[in-house]
Amino acid sequence: MANRRVEKGVKRGPRFEIEVDGENLVAYQGETVAAVLLAAGKRTFRRTAKRHEPRGMYCGIGLCHECLMVINGVPNTKACQTLATPGCRVETQKWRRNGPNTSPRKQV
Numbered sequence: 001m002a003n004r005r006v007e008k009g010v011k012r013g014p015r016f017e018i019e020v021d022g023e024n025l026v027a028y029q030g031e032t033v034a035a036v037l038l039a040a041g042k043r044t045f046r047r048t049a050k051r052h053e054p055r056g057m058y059c060g061i062g063l064c065h066e067c068l069m070v071i072n073g074v075p076n077t078k079a080c081q082t083l084a085t086p087g088c089r090v091e092t093q094k095w096r097r098n099g100p101n102t103s104p105r106k107q108v
């Protein structure tokens with residue numbers, strides 16, 4: 001797993017793991033979900049509804065909505081504004097006809 005965190009001169013809080021699309025990623029207390037993903041080299045946070053194009057963090061301050069993910073089962077959650085917590089479950093948001101991350105079988 002890639003680690004793109006600055007190490008020298010940084011004192012971090014307790015270490016824990018979060019699950020992102022079935023993969024465990026290292027997180028530290030006080031980091032946002034977006035920070036954890038970027039530190040692990042993950043750039044795609046969601047896919048667009050029509051063309052399924054990848055999108056990731058853009059503004060980092062909660063304004064652009066490019067970082068929407070399914071976090072702890074809640075779709076349309078801004079990864080840049082959500083603190084990572086131990087046991088947090090995160091999914092890349094993929095749009096389907098009935099909404100984000102719905103099963104194709106549930107479509108009407």
Ligand code: FES
Binds near residue numbers: 058065067080
């Ligand atoms: S990166 Fe813009 S709202 Fe999260």
